[in-house]
Amino acid sequence: MPQHTVKAYGDELNQLTAEVARMGGLAEAQVADAVDSVARRDIALARAVVERDARLDAMHRDIERKAIRLIALRQPVASDLRRTLAAMKLAVDLERTGDLAKNIAKRGLILAEGEPMPPLTRSIERMGKLVSMRLRDVLDAYAAAEIDRAIAVWNTDDEVDEHYNALFRELLTYMMGDPRTITAGTHLLFMAKNLERIGDHATNIAETIYYEITGQEFTGERPRWSPDAAEAAPEPLSPV
Amino acid sequence: MPQHTVKAYGDELNQLTAEVARMGGLAEAQVADAVDSVARRDIALARAVVERDARLDAMHRDIERKAIRLIALRQPVASDLRRTLAAMKLAVDLERTGDLAKNIAKRGLILAEGEPMPPLTRSIERMGKLVSMRLRDVLDAYAAAEIDRAIAVWNTDDEVDEHYNALFRELLTYMMGDPRTITAGTHLLFMAKNLERIGDHATNIAETIYYEITGQEFTGERPRWSPDAAEAAPEPLSPV
Secondary structure (H helix, E strand, O other), X not given: OOHHHHHHHHHHHHHHHHHHHHHHHHHHHHHHHHHHHHHOOOHHXXXXXXHHHHHHHXXXXXXXXXXXXXXXXXXXXHHHHHHHHHHHHHHHHHHHHHHHHHHHHHXXXXXXXXXXXXXXXXXXXXXXXXXXXXXXXXXXXXXXXXXXXXXXXXXXXXXXXXXXXXXXXXXHHHHHHOHHHHHHHHHHHHHHHHHHHHHHHHHHHHHHHHHHHHOOOOOOOOOOOOHHHHHHOOOOOOOO | OOHHHHHHHHHHHHHHHHHHHHHHHHHHHHHHHHHHHHHOOXXXXXXXXXHHHHHHHHHHHHHHHHHHHHHHHHOOOHHHHHHHHHHHHHHHHHHHHHHHHHHHHHHHHHHOOOOOOHHHHHHHHXXXXXXXXXXXXXXXXXXXXXXXXXXXXXXXXXXXXXXXXHHHHHHHHHHHHOHHHHHHHHHHHHXXXXXXXXXXXXXXXXXHHHHHHHOOOOOOOOOOOOHHHHHOOOOOOOOO
C-alpha cells in the first residue's frame, strides 16, 4: 500500500475522533447554557440553545456518514474498527444529549412567561451543574483516552439519581402545596428527568470509551434509575 | 472463496436479521403487556414485564457482538454493510424501547397500590395501543423490507404527539382539581412521556429501514415533539 494512502487512512480516523470531540464540546456547552437560561430566565440564551441544536444534528449525520464510508472503503479491523464504531455510538449519545438540552431550553422559555420559583430553579441549577460536570469529565476521558477517568464517571451515575429523587420529592411537595404551580412544576419535573437522562448518556459514553480502549464490554452492574424507590415519596406509596 | 465460506457469510447475515426481528417481537410484546398491566392493574403481568427486560438487554449485546464480529471478519460492503449496521442501530432502539416498557410497568406497580383512576388509565391505554400499533407496523416493514410501510409509520409520528398533548392537558386538569392525585398523576405523565418516546424509537426504526434499503438518509423534516405548543395548556402560558 503506498505511503500516502496509509497516511490518509490515519488522517481520516484522527479527523473522525476530532469531530466527535468537537461535537462533545458543543453538546457540553448546550447543556450548560440550557441550565443557565433556566436559572437566569434568560430568553435570548434559551433561544440560542434551541437554534444551535441543528448543528449537533448535522455533526451527528456527518460523523455517521464518515464512519460508514471509512468502514466500507478502509475495512478497519481491531482497534481501528473499535475507534470507528465508538465514534458512531458517541455521536448518537451526543445528538440525544443535544435534544435534551434543547428541550430544557424550550421549557425554560415557557417558564419565563410565568412566576419565578427561585428555590426550585436553584435545585435544577444544582443538578444541571452536576450533570454538566460528568459530561465534561467523560469527554475529557475520551479526548485523553483515559480509561480510569471514564470508569470514575460511570461509577458516579447514582449521584445524579439521588439529586433527581430529591428534586422530584421537592417538586411534588411544592405542587401539592399550591396547585397553581402544577403546570410550571411539571415542566421542572421534565427538566429534571431530562438532566437525569443526560447523565445516562454520559454513562453510555463512559462505556463506549471503555469498549474502544479495551475491546471488552463494560460489565459492571449499571446503576439504572428506577421509579420505585424514587417517586414513591412523598405520598405513602409502598415501593415495589 | 470456497462455496461453504460464502454460504456461511450469508447465513451469518440472515441470522443477524432474524435475531433483530425476534428482538423486535419481544419488545413489541413488552410494550403491549406493560400497557395492559397498567390498564388492568395486573401486578403479576407488570412484574413479568420487569423481569423479561433482561432478555432484551442480552439480545442487544449479542446482536452488537455478532455485527462487530461480522464487520471485522467478513468486511461487508454496500448493502451487506448497511444491513449489518442497521441491525446494530435497531438493536439499540429496541433495547431502549424495552427499558421504557419496563419503566411503565414499574410505575404501574406503584399506581396499583393507590386508588384506581379509570378515565386516566383508559387514556394511557388508548395511547399505548396506538404506539404498539406503530411499533408492530414498522417491525413488519423491517421483516418484509417494505419501504413504503416504513415511511407510512414515519409519517404518522405526530398522531402520537397529539395523543400525548391531549393526555398531558387531561392529567394536569385532574391534578389541579384534586392535589391528592398529584403523585399518581406524575407517574401517568411519565408513562405518557415514555409512550411518546417509544413512538420516537419506532420513527428511528423507520429511518434505519429506509437507510438499509436505499442507502440514502431519510431526509424528511422530522415531526419532533416539542413542549411549546403542547404543555402550555391548560394554564395561560403563551406558547413560545
